[in-house]
Amino acid sequence: MKKNFLKAGFLGLLVSVVFAQSSLAQSDPSGKRRVTGTYAITNATLFSSPGQQGSKGTILIKDGVILGVGSGVQIPKEARVIAGDSLYVYPGFIDGAGNMGVTRPKDPERPKDMVSSNPPDEIAGITPWRSVTDQYSASASMVNDWRKAGFTISQVFPEGGMIPGKGAIMVLGDADGNNLIQLNSALSANFRGSRGMYPATAVGVMAKFREVYQNSSLALEHEKLFASTSGVKRPQITPTQSGMAAVIQKQIPVIFTTSNDLEVRRAISLQKELGFKLVLTGLENYEPVIDLIKSSNTPVLIKLEIPDDKAIKGQKEEGVTEATKAQYARVKEAYDKSLKQASLLEKAGIPFAFTTVDAKAGDAHKALKSMIENGLSEKAALAALTTNAASILGISRMAGTIEKGKMANFVLLTDTLFTENAQVKHVIADGYVFDFEVKKKAATNGKTENSGAIKVEGVWEYTSETPAGASGGELVIKKEGTGYSGTITYDDPAGTGKASSPIKNVTLSGSNMSFEFDVNAGGMSLTVTVTGEITGNTMDGSMSIAQFGSFPLSAKLASPSRNN
Structure with a gap:
């Protein structure tokens, strides 16, 4: 190992970074500006x-x-x-047809002379011209919650009536930046009728959707004819007809939210009749229509959640009638079926991804684990989070x-x-880095999870390589009961030679070791984290400080027998 190290090493470099960060903070009150891209x-x-x-x-x-x-x-x-x-x-991870960071727009006032059998499109919840970007906030708490769960892209949809508007694909990056990947990426639709006016029922919605689509198609044809032929009357294109153009031209899909298998059949029937691109979402039990979905080549977005099991946990074992027991059995059967929906889609070869609608970010990992325990392969689960989602959203080229x-x-x-x-x-x-707190295991408070095969006690000589050069020092580790303690020397950031500090939170798990030590750099107290993998008498790893970067570290056990 080298004995002579350049003074402008790891900790000296940190001092310059500290001052650079302070300077940036003075000109950037948000504190979110990147030191480097x-x-x-x-x-x-x-x-x-x-x-x-x-x-x-x-x-x-x-x-x-x-x-x-x-x-x-x-x-x-x-x-x-x-x-x-x-x-x-x-x-x-990629979210399809989500609503994180989206607020519902105010309902428009109904005209006093409105005819309930023929209301204006906006009053009836038919607003295909509307963009979700008008209701989206990148700084919303839900955005950060889902980012913490691993999501980096979300296709967000507007809230509203039967055709609430168009979604947009957003990257969950800097809240103060332009996070738009694709505007008007898909049209949102559902079978939710309007209260007190047409269309009030699912059948009415189906008829109205057909009417809107066909009238918009005729309006587009009229527009083309007017542009190419003299003597044709100028077309009167409405906002609804203009908003439907991308769907009719098959540039974007319609993502239909369906609450039951009958609505799935209706959505697929409309697609076959009219010819638009279709994606299904919202259904919790796909089993009754899985063959229909497969034969229609329709991709699916399923909720990243597991059903509430309170009804199962609340079942009593004693003092209930046979009828109640039968009801319990039906509830349990329905619950078990819901856990297997993802695996059934995988087995049927139906492409599917996840949507975060109605799900909780904190339960995402639990939901994935439950789906895998009920037959979903890990490969298909990761595909649903990444490649399948990118394909369904049309962004495979970039994500x-x-x-x-x-x-x-x-x-x-x-x-x-x-x-x-x-x-x-x-x-x-x-390209923006978000750091999250990692909870340490109970056994890592200075104690070892190691079986004893790896020996770390003694004197280690280490070197850390940085863009400014190499620096290093001596690491002394001692066994203390069931844990470890020790000291580390390093080049003093003040340039006065060597300094030392006690190490803390020493963890040994298998062949991996980690510990921390504190350094005073330019009047700022910094905690340095060292992690490494031990092989024989050598260790390779890194020395880092959160927000300030990490640099490679290598060490060699020079004297296993020294005791201090």
Whole structure:
């Protein structure tokens, strides 16, 4: 190991970053401005697409775009490093037909002379010209909640009547930036009628949708004829007819929200009759219509939730009649069927993705786990979160996998996605890094989870490589009861030679070790985190501070026997 280190090393570099951050904060009150648009996630386990085995590698991104992926990626000096040694990276999750961050517009006032059998389109809830962007807020708490669950893109839809308007695809990036990926990405529709006016019933909605579609088609034909032929009367195109044009021209799909299998049949019947692109969502039990959906080649968006089991938990075992027991059995059967819906769609070969509507972000991982326990494969679950969702939304070119040239959208977890203890540590959306608190296991408070095969006691000599050069020092680790303690030396950021600090929160899990120590840099108290994997008498890992980046670290056990 090297004994002579450059003084402008890791901690010295942090001092300059601290001052740079302070300077930026003075000119940017929001505190959200990026110091650099270039990041490198190093030595992480990458799951670039569904079904692919995890492999160690580096991801380089700049200004929200992936510049390189793999083991041979060159890291530029300006890149901020995120140490991924103990992290698992997946493509950012994608939400279809969601409503996070969306508020419902005010209902328009009804005209005094309105005829209930023929109300104006806006009063009847027919507003295909409306865009969800008018009701969307990127700073809404729901947006942050779902981002924390790993979601980086959402196709949000407006609230309203039978045709409430068009959705937009948003990236869940900087709340103060332009997060729009695609405007007017799909038309939202449902079988919800209007109160006290036509169409008031599902059958009426079906007839009205057909009327709107056909009249809009005729209006478009008239418009084309007027543009190409002299002597044709000028067409009078209404906002509704103009708003339906992209659907009629098959540029965007209609995403129909259906609450039962009859509505599914009606939506597919309309699609076959009129010829528009169709996506189904909202149904909880697809089993009765699964063959119809498959034969019509219709993709599906299913809710990322599990049904409420209060009715199951509330069932009494004693003192109930046979009729009540039969009712209990029917409730339990319906509950069990609902848990298997995703696996049934997978087995039928129907492409499906998830929607966050009516779901809770905090229960997303639990819902996925429950679906997998009930027959859904992990490959299909990840596809529903990523590649299937990107395909259904029409954004596969830019999202859904970790590939060079695609958007820098990732979720970084402490374990593989579908394991019990996996936690989201970072989410990168549009190249912006969001950090989340990771709860430490009860056994990690200075105690070891190790079986004893890995020995860490002794004196380690370490080196940390940074764009400013190399620095290093000495790490002394001692066994204390069931845990570990020790000290670490480093180049004093003030430039006065070496300084030392006690290490804390030492954790040993298998061959992975982590600990923290505090440093005073420019009057600011900073906590440095060291993580590494031990192989024999060597350790490879990283030294990092949240928000300030990470740099590679290597160490060698020089004296296992020294005791202090």
